[in-house]
Amino acid sequence: MTVSKFLNKAPVKITPPKQLTLRKSNFAGGQDTLTSIEELGPNVSPYLRNVRNVHQGSIGTKKGPGFYGVAPGQTTGVTQTSTTGGTDVALTTTSWAASSFTAGSTARMPRADFRVKQGGTAGTAPIIVELWSDSSGPAAKLASSSISVASVTSSYQLIQVNFIEAPALVSGTKYWWVLYQQSNGTGGYLWSASSTYASSGLTSVNSGTTWSSGNGFNFTNYLATNGGTLGGGRFNVGGTNYDVIAIKEVAGTTGVYWINPSTGALTSISTGLSSSATYYSFAYSTGILVYCNGFDSPRQWNGSTDVAIAVVDSGNNNLLSAPAMLVVSHKNRWFFLENGTSRVVFSEVGTATTYLSTNFIYVPSPNNGDAPNSMFELQDYLWFGARKAKWVLSGSDSSSFVLRRSTASKGTVTQPAVVVDGNFAYFASDDGFYSCNGTTDTIISRAITPDYQALADLTKIVMVVWNNQLRCYVPYAGSPVNNGLMMLDLVNGGWFLDNNAYVSVAFRYQQKGDPLLLIECSSLVGQAFKAEQQYSDLGKPIKLEYYDAPQAMGDPGLFKQVLFYYVRFVTEAGSYTIDCQMDKELQNSPASYPVNLQGGGAKWGTAVWGSFVWGQSNFDEFTVPVSGEYRWFQPRFVITGADTPVELQGYSLVYLLEQPR
Numbered sequence: 001m002t003v004s005k006f007l008n009k010a011p012v013k014i015t016p017p018k019q020l021t022l023r024k025s026n027f028a029g030g031q032d033t034l035t036s037i038e039e040l041g042p043n044v045s046p047y048l049r050n051v052r053n054v055h056q057g058s059i060g061t062k063k064g065p066g067f068y069g070v071a072p073g074q075t076t077g078v079t080q081t082s083t084t085g086g087t088d089v090a091l092t093t094t095s096w097a098a099s100s101f102t103a104g105s106t107a108r109m110p111r112a113d114f115r116v117k118q119g120g121t122a123g124t125a126p127i128i129v130e131l132w133s134d135s136s137g138p139a140a141k142l143a144s145s146s147i148s149v150a151s152v153t154s155s156y157q158l159i160q161v162n163f164i165e166a167p168a169l170v171s172g173t174k175y176w177w178v179l180y181q182q183s184n185g186t187g188g189y190l191w192s193a194s195s196t197y198a199s200s201g202l203t204s205v206n207s208g209t210t211w212s213s214g215n216g217f218n219f220t221n222y223l224a225t226n227g228g229t230l231g232g233g234r235f236n237v238g239g240t241n242y243d244v245i246a247i248k249e250v251a252g253t254t255g256v257y258w259i260n261p262s263t264g265a266l267t268s269i270s271t272g273l274s275s276s277a278t279y280y281s282f283a284y285s286t287g288i289l290v291y292c293n294g295f296d297s298p299r300q301w302n303g304s305t306d307v308a309i310a311v312v313d314s315g316n317n318n319l320l321s322a323p324a325m326l327v328v329s330h331k332n333r334w335f336f337l338e339n340g341t342s343r344v345v346f347s348e349v350g351t352a353t354t355y356l357s358t359n360f361i362y363v364p365s366p367n368n369g370d371a372p373n374s375m376f377e378l379q380d381y382l383w384f385g386a387r388k389a390k391w392v393l394s395g396s397d398s399s400s401f402v403l404r405r406s407t408a409s410k411g412t413v414t415q416p417a418v419v420v421d422g423n424f425a426y427f428a429s430d431d432g433f434y435s436c437n438g439t440t441d442t443i444i445s446r447a448i449t450p451d452y453q454a455l456a457d458l459t460k461i462v463m464v465v466w467n468n469q470l471r472c473y474v475p476y477a478g479s480p481v482n483n484g485l486m487m488l489d490l491v492n493g494g495w496f497l498d499n500n501a502y503v504s505v506a507f508r509y510q511q512k513g514d515p516l517l518l519i520e521c522s523s524l525v526g527q528a529f530k531a532e533q534q535y536s537d538l539g540k541p542i543k544l545e546y547y548d549a550p551q552a553m554g555d556p557g558l559f560k561q562v563l564f565y566y567v568r569f570v571t572e573a574g575s576y577t578i579d580c581q582m583d584k585e586l587q588n589s590p591a592s593y594p595v596n597l598q599g600g601g602a603k604w605g606t607a608v609w610g611s612f613v614w615g616q617s618n619f620d621e622f623t624v625p626v627s628g629e630y631r632w633f634q635p636r637f638v639i640t641g642a643d644t645p646v647e648l649q650g651y652s653l654v655y656l657l658e659q660p661r
Contacts, residue, residue, distance in 0.1 A: 018656065018657050019563070019654065019655070019656055020553065020654070020655055020656075020657065021652060021653070021654050021655075022551060022553055022652065022653040022655065023650065023651075023652045024548065024635075024650055024651050024652070025057055025058075025649065025650030025651075026042070026043045026056075026057035026650075027043060027045070027053075027057060027058065027059040027546070027548070027648065028043050028053050028056075028057050028059075028489075028492040028494055029041055029042075029043035029044035029045070029492070029493075029494045030044060030045070030048070030447070030488075030489060030492070030493070030494020030495040030496050031044065031045050031046070031047065031048050031447065031448055031451075031494070031495050031496065031497055032044040032045070032046065032447040032448070032495075033046060033047070033447070033448055033449070033450045033451055034446060034447055034448070034449045034450060035447070037549075037550050037586065038552070038556065040549040040550075041549075042549070043057070043494075044447070044494065044549060045546060045547055045548060045549065046547055046549060046550075047545065047547040048496065048497065048545060048546045048547065049497055049498065049499055049543065049544070049545040050062045050498050050499060050542050050543060050544050050545065051496060051544055051545075051546050052496060053489055053491075053492055053494070053496075054570075054647050055647075058570070058647055058648060058649050058650070059546060059647070059648055060544075060570075060645060060646055060647035060648065061535055061542060061544050061639075061644070061645040061646055061647075062496075062498060062532075062542065062544075063532040063533060063534060063535060064164075064500075064532070064533070064534060064535070064536050064537035064538060064540070064542060065164070065520050065529035065530060065531050065532070065533060065537065065538050066529060066530045066533030066534050066538065067160075067162050067264070067529065067530075067538065068259070068264055068519065068528045068529050068530045069243075069245075069259045069264045069266065069521075069527050069528035069529070070263075070264045070265055070266065070527070071108070071110045071111070071166070071222075071224035071225070071522075071525040071526060071527040072224060072225050072247045072248070072249065072250070072257075072266060072525065072526040072527070073223075073224050073225035073249070073250040074110070074111070074222050074223070074224045075222065075223055075224075076220060076221070076222060076223075077103070077104060077105070077107070077109065077169075077220075077221035077222060077223040078101040078102070078103070078104060078220075078221045079219070079220040079221065080099070080101070080194070080196075080197055080216055080217065080218050080219055080220070081115075081218055081220065082194045082196035082197070082218075083192060083194050083218065084194055084195060084196050085194055085195025085196065085215070086192050086193060086194050086195075087192075087193045087194075087195075087215065088190040088191075088192065088193075089190065089191050089192075089193050089201075089203055089214070089217070090119060090188050090189070090190060091116070091119075091123070091127060091179055091180055091181050091188055091189040091190065091191055092119075092123075092180070092181050092185075092187075092188035092189075093125075093180065093181050093182070093183050093185055093207070094180075094205060094206060094207050095180070095188065095203070095204070095205055096178060096179070096180040096203070096204040096207060096208045097178070097179050097180070097191050097193075097201065097202070097203050097204075097217060098132070098137070098138055098176045098177060098178045098179075098201065098202040098203075098204075098208075098211065099176065099177045099193075099197070099200060099201045099202075099216045099217040099219060100134065100174055100175065100176050100177075100200045100201070100202075100216065101174070101175055101176075101177070101200075101219075101221065102172065102173065102174050102175075103169035103170060103171050103172065103173050103174075103175065104171060105169075105171050105223060106168075106169065106170050106171045107168075107169060107223035107224060107225070107226060108166040108167070108168055108169070108223065108224050108225070108226045108524060108525050109131075109163065109166060109167050109168075109169050109221055109222065109223055109224070110162060110163055110166040110222065110224050110522075110524075110525055110527060111160060111161065111162050111163065111221075111222040111224075112129070112161050112163070112177070112219055112220065112221045112222060113158040113159060113160050113161065113219060113220045113222075114127075114129065114147065114158065114159055114161060114177075114179065114191065114217075114218070114219050115156050115157065115158050115159075115191070115192045115217075115218035115219070116147065116152055116156070116157075116159060116179075116189050116190065116191050116192070117152060117153060117154060117155055117156045117157070117189065117190050117192075118152050118153065118154050118187075118189060118190070119187055119188040119189050119190050121186070121187035121188065122154075122187045123149065123152070123181050123185050123186070123187045123188050123189045124149065124184075124185045124186050124187055125149065125181055125182040125183070125184045125185025125186075125574075125576075125643075126146040126147055126148050126149060126181075126182050126185075126536075126642045126643055127146060127147040127152070127179055127180070127181060127182075127189055128144065128145075128146050128179065128180055128181070128182050128541065128642070129144065129145045129146060129147060129161050129177065129178075129179055129539075130142075130143065130144045130145075130177070130178045130179075131143040131144070131163075131167055131175055131176070131177065131178075132175065132176040132177075132178050133175065133176075134173075134174040134175060134176055137176070137202060137211055138176040138178050138202075138208065138211075141178075142165075142167050142175075143163050143165040143167040143540075144163075144540050144541060145161045145162060145163050145164070145536075145538065145539035145540050146161070146182070146536060146539045146540070146541060146642035146643075147159050147161060147539075148539075148642075148643060149643075152189060156190075156192055158218075158220065161539055162538045162539050163538065163539070163540070164500055164502055164522075164537045164538040164539070164540050165500070165502065165524070165540070166224070166502070166522060166524040166525045166527070168226065169223070176202075177217070177219055178208065179191055179217075180207070180208075182541070182641060182642060182644075183577070183641075184574070184575060184576035184577060184641065184644065191217050191218070192217065192218045193214065193215040193216065193217050193218070194215055194216065194217075194218065195215050196215075196216075197215055197216025197217070198215055198216070199213055199214075199215070199216075200215070200216030201213070201214045201215050201216040201217055202214065224525045224526075224527070225247075225248055225249065225250050225525065225526065226248070226524075226525065227247070227248030227524075227525065227526065228248075228481060228482075228502075228504040228521075228522055228523035228524055228525065228526070229245050229246065229247060229504050229505040229521035229522055229523070229525075229526045229527070229528070230245075230246040230247060230248065230254060230277060230278060230279055230280050230293075230504075230505070230526075231245070231246040231279055231280030231281065231282060231291075231293075231505055232244055232245035232246060232280075232282070232505045232507055232519075232521055232528070233282050233507045234507055234508070234509055234510070234511060234514075234519070235282065235284040235289050236284065236287070236511050237284060237287060237288065237289045237301060237302065237303040238287050238288075238302050238303030238304070239287065239303075240303060241511045241514070242258045242259075242289075242303075243258060243259040243261070243507075243519060243528065244256060244257070244258050244259075244269065244282065244289065245257060245258075245259065245266075245505065245521055245526060245528060246277075246280035246291075246293070246526075247266075247526025248526055249271060249272075251272075252275045253271070253272045253273060253274070253275050254273045254274060254275060254277045254280075254293065255268060255269075255270055255271040255272065255273055256268075256269040256270045256273070256280065256291060256299075256301075256306075257269060259528055264528075266526075269301050269306050270299055270301070270306045273293060273295075273296050274293060274295035274296050276295050277293035277294060277295050277296070278294075279293065279294070279325070279414075279415070279416070280292070280293045281293070281325065281326040281327050281415060282327070283327045283328050283329045283334070284329065285329035285332070285334075286332075286350065287302065287303075288300050288301065288302050288352065289301045289302075290309070290327050290329070290334055290352050291327065292323070292324040292325060292326070292327050292336065293323075293325070294323055294324070294325035294339035295323050295339070296308075296323060297309060297310070297311075297323065297324075298311065298324050298327060298336060298352075300352050309352055309353060310353065311324070311336065311345055311355060312355060313355050313356055313357040313359075314356070314357070315357065317357060319345045319355055319357070319359065319360055320336065320338060320343075320345055321338060321341065321343060322338040322339050322340060322341050322343075323338070323339050324336035324337065324338060324339065324345070325337060325338065325339035325340075326374070326375045326415055328375050328376065328377065328382065330377055330382045331349075331382075331396045331397075332349050332350055333346045333347050333348070333349055334346065334347040334352045335347075335375065335382065337372055337375050337384075340371060341371060342362050342363050342364070342365065342366065342367075342368040342371045342372060343360055343361075343362055343366070344360060344361050344362070344363055344372075344375075344384070345359060345360045346359050346360070346361075347359065349397075356398075358398055359398065361393070361401065361403060363384045363386075363391050363393075363403065364391055364403060364405065368386075370386040370387055370388045370389065370411075371386060372384040372385060372386050372391070373385060373386060373387065373412060373413065373414055373415065374412045374414060374415040374417075374418045374427070375415065376415075376418050376420055376425060377420065378420050378423075378425045378436070378438060379423060379438045381393060381394055381438075383406070383425070385411060385412030385418060385427065386411055386412070387411045387412070387413065387430070388411045389405060389406070389409055389411055390405075390406040390408060390409065390410070390411065390412065390436075391403055391404070391405055391406060392404055392405075392406050407439055407440065408436045408437075408438070408439060408440050408441040409441065410427075410429045410434050410436075410441040411429055411430065412427045412428070412429060413427075413428050413429065413430065413458045413459050413461065414428075414458075414459050414460075414461070416461065416462040416463065416505075417458070417459075417461040417462065417463055417472075418463065419463040419464055419465050419470075421465035423437060423438065424436065424437055426444070426463060426465065426470055427463070428458060428461045428463065428472070429441075430458065431443075431452075432444075432445040432446070432449060432452050433445035433452070433470075433472060433486075433488070444470075444488060445486075445488075445495070447494075447495055448486065448495045448497070451486070451497065452486075454476070454477045455474050455475060455476065455477065456475040456476065456477055456478060456479055456480070457475050457480075460474070460475050460481070460482055460504070461473065461474050461482075462482060462503060462504060462505060462506055464506040464507065464508060464518070465490075465508075466506075466508045466518045466531075467516060467518070467532075468489070468490045468491050469487050469488065469489060469490060470487065470488040470490055471485060471487050471506065471518075472485065472486040472487070472488075473485055473501055473503040473504070473506060473520075473523075474486055481502065481504065481523040481524060482501065482502060482503055482504050482523040483499070483500065483501065483502050483523070484497065484498060484499060484500075484501050485497065485498035485501035485503070499543070500537045500540060500542075501520075502522055502523045502524050503520045503521065503522065503523055504521060504522065504523035505520075505521035506518060506519065506520050506521065506531070507519050517530060517531075518530070518531035518532070519531065534643070535642065535643050535644065535645045536642040536643060539642065540642070541640050541641050541642040541644075542640070542641070542642070542644075543638070543639075543640040544637070544638065544639050544640075544646065545636070545637075545638050546636065546637045546638075546648065547583075547634060547635075547636045548634060548635045548636070548637075548651075549634070550583075550586060550632045550633070550634040551632065551633045551634065551635075551653065552631060552632055553633075553653075553655060553657070556631050556632065557631065558631065558657055558658065559629045559630060559631055559657075559658040560629065560630065560631070560633070560655045560656065560657060560658060561628075561629045561655060561656045561658060562626040562633065562653055562654070562655045563654045563655060563656060564623060564652075564653075564654040565582070565623065565624040565625070565626045565635075565651065565652075565653055565654075566621060566622070566623055566624075566651060566652045566654075567580050567595065567621070567622050567624055567635075567637075567648070567650075567651045568619050568620070568621045568648075568649040568650050568651065569597055569619065569620045569621075569622075569646055569647060569648055569649060570618065570619060570620075570647040570649055571597075571598070571599070571618055571619060571620055572597060572599060572645055572646065572647070573599050574597075574599045574643065574644065575596065575597060575598050575599040576596075576597055576639070576641060576644045577594045577595065577596050577597070577639070578594070578595060578597060578637060578638070578639040578646055579592050579593065579594050579636075579637070579638045579639065580593045580594070580595050580622070580624050580635070580636075580637060581593065581635070581636035581637070581638060582624070582626050582633060582634070582635060582636070583633075583634040583636060584628065584630040584632065584633060584634075585630050585631060585632050586632050586634070590634070590636050591626075591627075593624045593625065595622040595624065597620050597646065598620055619649060629658055633653065635651055635653075
């Protein structure tokens with residue numbers, strides 16, 4: 001009998017796959033589009049929009065601007081106010097209503113009012129308001145905003161709706177208003193219709209998939225002058241603080257106005273100035289405001305009287321060979337940089353109206369091929385930025401002035417793209433954003449180099465430092481105006497990018513007694529907003545997108561099976577859905593896993609001892625299913641809504657390592 005020689009062998013032990021956990025709870029690194037996927041840092045994202053650092057490492061929804069100033073030339077456009085034969089039409093998440101109108105003139109529309117009230121069962125989410133083009137009904141969405149729950153009562157009233165896009169209307173063209181309740185709501189609202197506007201309305205019971213004809217609804221459109229804000233700032237003039245902006249006027253000219261802080265109305269300082277002006281430079285000292293625009297004579301305002309400044313010497317000789325385009329108050333003198341030349345004219349001490357025939361310098365010489373485009377104070381020196389270099393002026397008068405080329409040699413693109421904060425100047429150059437400490441330039445935008453290189457026009461960049469943020473308003477690719485924000489967190493160091501930042505002028509409150517406030521002015525109309533006021537962009541729903549760095553869990557060559565995927569959010573005040581997506585194998589085709597955030601409970605960081613709600617947690621934690629075996633996994637988080645803030649605290653992936661294939 002033959003016995004197998006393997007019978008006496010010990011059985012072979014097979015090592016089971018390891019079960020591992022990847023925990024992520026720090027997202028403070030911002031966006032990095034330069035580093036390769038395999039080399040991305042642990043706390044950065046290859047793509048994000050409209051998010052902010054909230055607490056130590058957690059990220060959440062950014063805040064958008066709120067209403068402040070009235071747009072210039074604002075007049076009533078199409079209005080439908082008749083209630084004859086009125087009926088109520090429900091607005092719910094699935095019951096939509098639309099009303100058509102034909103534009104009577106070509107203009108921007110920054111505002112519209114709608115006559116609505118709460119339904120029998122009150123709505124719990126905002127009313128979404130959208131402007132659509134026409135093709136035998138609503139065809140394509142052009143703009144959107146919202147009406148907050150708190151502003152709607154049990155009685156009909158016209159409620160103001162503002163549009164961050166200030167959509168452009170074309171005379172004789174038909175458009176549609178479309179209203180419905182945001183998808184996270186229950187109950188509903190009513191929009192008043194009238195037989196006066198027979199057959200100009202539509203209703204839908206399936207979220208706009210199909211429409212039925214009916215009467216038109218009550219609304220009023222408001223039109224304003226086309227053209228973004230041209231300059232501005234907050235200045236103490238004659239002992240009073242003013243928010244001053246330069247705008248395009250109805251007649252096509254430009255002018256300077258101050259904003260009434262109570263009503264938002266504009267009061268003129270100077271009107272009828274050059275229609276060719278595209279930027280206004282302001283400076284103030286000793287109680288007066290001086291400004292110029294590159295086409296008109298410089299002007300000064302003392303809070304009551306505005307007059308032109310004659311830049312002439314004692315022999316009445318004009319010292320400006322070209323109109324001044326920039327002005328700075330430095331060493332108790334006013335410095336004017338001529339438009340398109342390298343000549344700088346300066347006043348005598350303590351006055352904007354007295355000049356000597358020798359009160360001028362060239363930076364660095366006449367007929368220079370690289371004329372200055374910016375002028376700013378840094379560390380008690382006057383700096384001049386050109387496209388290829390910077391120059392520094394020291395001294396206090398003609399006998400002591402010394403001009404030298406800066407050792408910090410990167411050039412600047414425009415005056416609005418320079419901001420000084422403390423001992424640093426931040427500026428945009430041809431290849432990125434830089435900081436200057438007075439001696440050297442340091443690039444600070446390396447992580448977003450591809451995003452910077454894709455900008456449409458560097459000369460439109462506007463920069464401001466506020467609340468430990470370097471805010472750079474930019475035109476994304478394809479946009480003729482600023483429509484985005486690149487924000488550097490000066491505490492944590494990460495870059496965060498926003499959409500729908502239509503801003504051409506921004507200035508912070510910094511006078512004595514001022515609150516922490518930033519004013520953003522529209523790049524579409526001459527209108528000002530208060531920054532970071534609410535969880536919408538002037539009413540427009542915010543789309544938060546955060547893509548985490550793709551995870552190879554150590555070895556991109558090994559397949560992994562995710563057993564459990566836990567996501568953790570801070571409990572918010574409302575209930576709404578966020579899409580916790582998972583992309584696999586870098587395919588940019590993520591699987592969608594909506595989870596319902598539940599309102600209630602105490603927020604982390606805002607709870608008071610004794611006020612916690614028993615049985616509820618500070619966190620909402622969910623288990624998200626993930627199927628299949630893959631080498632790369634990328635968690636993504638997406639939510640669109642008005643008044644739907646979220647805060648992502650972290651996530652965990654429990655996974656098995658599979659054998660190589």
